[in-house]
Amino acid sequence: MLKLIFILGCSFFVFSCNNHDSKRNKILALSKDELVKEIAKENIVAGGAVGYAGIEPEQWVRYIALKTKTSEQDLIELTDHSNKTVKCYAFTALIEKKGKVIFDLLLKNITDTGKVTTFYGCIMESLTVGEFYMQNALAGEHINKIQKQILDSVVLFNGDSNLISGLNILENIPPTPTYYNLIRERAFQHPEYIAALAKYRDPSDRKTISDLLKNSDRSTQYWGIRAVINFPDRSFFQTLSEIAKTNYNTTVQSEEEYLNVLYKALVQYKNQASKNILKVAIHKATGMDSIKKIDLVYGALKKYPDSIYKNLIQYF
DSSP states (O other): OOOOOOOOTTTTOOOOTHHHHHHHHHHTTOOOHHHHHHHHOOOEEEEEEEETTTTHHHHHHHHHHHHOOHHHHHHHTTTOSSSHHHHHHHHHHHHHTTTTTTHHHHHHHHOOEEEEEEEEEEEEEEEHHOOOOOOHTTTOOOSHHHHHHHHHHHHHHHHHHHHHHHHHHHHHHHOOHHHHHHHHHHHHTTTHHHHHHHHTGGGHHHHHHHHHTOOOOOHHHHHHHHHHHOOOGGHHHHHHHHHHHHHHOOHHHHHHHHHHHHHHOOOOOOHHHHHHHHHHHHHHHHHHHHHHHHHHHHHHHHHSSSGGGGGGGGGO
């Protein structure tokens, strides 16, 4: 998810202490239409406390007032408002009121790529409306398991990379035949789809995975290693072994996630060769890096245990 983050002082977008109560009361007295107009004019989704001092901003008071002066139907209608801030505040209010149409509205707006600016604490961030709706709907128990599966399918077929990443769809979606052709087609342009494609363990995809493993670009190779976790075909082991050996001296501090997936891929093979590689990786590490590598190997073995790795590290 692309974020625009700023650290802001408490002097921005907040009440002064002297006129706080007066301004607050004036805002609370505004009509529903006036509140909507002012929210759109300010055009920022603010939380209840902003700036270093955590002061209540006027925009938050407008939201509180709007929430008390609108019915569920009013809020549903406001999710169609032309202003993105109004759309997002309306959805937030429906969630807080436990509205019955949260999932329907989420599906309707998940592909809205219009931008909204949020301001919580000292952080200002730019999101699409779809991302905002998704974050807020998933923050609590607002959608059930079946609805989540439907949401994953909609997002996958829509192809929004930010939402796919945010929902962790490529890791969690089951390898059903319905998705295979779509995932395979996208994997040729977007290597991050390979991890999902590998779940099908189709022999025809071995070359695609092998090419990624042999790619000289580390960030591209990473996705090939991720694929091996889901499809540990023996044809990949030689290349994976070479990758591991060239990374004996790579530190966890510099490449933690890369080494994390590498060790998880190695333990899929459950053989003496993979055990020996992991043993050397641990023994070649020094100082804090040694401890960190042991932790990564332990994490891999805890998730994918096998008796062949017994005594590889003392506490496994």
